[in-house]
Amino acid sequence: MNAKAWKYLRKAAFWLLVAVIVLFAVFPFYYAILTSFETGSALFEVNYLPESFSLINYISVFKGQPFGHNIFNSIFVSFLVVALSLLLGVTASYALARVKFAGRGLLLITILSVSMFPQVAVLSGMFELIRGLGLYNSMFGLAISYMMLTLPFTVWVLTAFMRDLPRELEEAAVMDGATPWTVIRRVFLPVMWPAMVTTGLLAFIAAWNEFLFALTFTLTDDKRTVPVAIALISGASQHEMPWGNIMAASVIVTLPLIVLVLIFQRRIVSGLTAGAVKG
Template identity: 55%
Template structure:
């Protein structure tokens, strides 16, 4: 047996060992990267929970360890203004989401399935509207709300939130509708179905994941909105949660209610987490729909 024949298995063993070592190093880097991302994303929420269980000087002792003091949470649940703001936010966000999906899916079907010369221009206009800063339209919306007599009413927030959520839902749902095969629609047209029946009886039942993902994102957008809610609502009875948290005050003008604000922030975030956990499968299916064509 020649020296080359003897050296070949040894080279293969060394290359196999180096390949396994390289895979372990890459896996180690991946684990470290995932760990850093989790710490970066979860630590603020953990810190908010810890801070909401401490009072006074305890905030500065053992900063990263909870004290299991629920005084601030009990005070929140006894605060009628805060509980009312939760109800207001739920009503406004739910109404905004429902109207956004109804209007968005109707516009998305027209833009995704019906051919007309101005379709591309309409899509570009919708995209431009969706990226407008809120401050740009604030004065105009103020005049419109005042003219309609909706000032200091929850309906004013629903109307203004639609300005951001309808373009968003329309753009996203148009992408989903374009992915459905044309044969479904053509067969329905041959059977005499109108566009309304095609949308409601054929396409809509297939859009569960996309509607769930788009609806959750629109709900979060309306739930977290602050500027319009601060501008168009004046009384505590009609305020939404972000404004109620922003206007929280201490027992004196020199006290900053940090722990109470953290407790309110944790309480406000819980409904969003529950919604995402309930619809997580549909959200993932909706976000990945149309990613692979075949």
């Protein structure tokens, strides 16, 4: 009897722990959604459950500032960065994973160390570079600076993945005299897509969420990306913050990401572990 009671107690404790974890993880986003549907005085009462439902915040966030532009900017930069990172990453990782040459290990460590650079440590040099190229306040300037963030781990994760593929895969093609470019396109690309989806998604998230470069290298409201736009939404004074608008904007930019992450959760986990744990 005593053992049985003990067992139930342990089970209850376990489920309580699970409940606390889920609540802590989900509640802030739930509360953001709830707030985004509230207007007027409802906004300034603390509600735990939905009390009112209005889409006004979702409409007004597009009116007060060029939020549509901001979303477009973020999408454009993120896709550009993903495409460039994958293109450069796949070819480079083929060389790093499948061809033996002197200095390969050193090269990999150097590439990995770039991903550890603090962004602030390159800020003034990057500013000068982007201004020098005439790309200040432009999406192309941002895309260039983001390559520093996405390219190293794209190369790293794709190399880790490609190294694990069997040698026989390319042998026949090489013996037939196929050029390395053909080998990549015909032999590796068809089996690489899971790894490319993973790294592409991680690069997309990194570019979509980036803040410091976007804040520093853009100037006008219509050139801002979404995180900067959200960070800069403010009211006439500190006590007139349009919290409803801020939460609506937050929900708009977060929902697609959450959907993506939940769909690809297994791939993301394997990508993160390949990038971090294998590192």
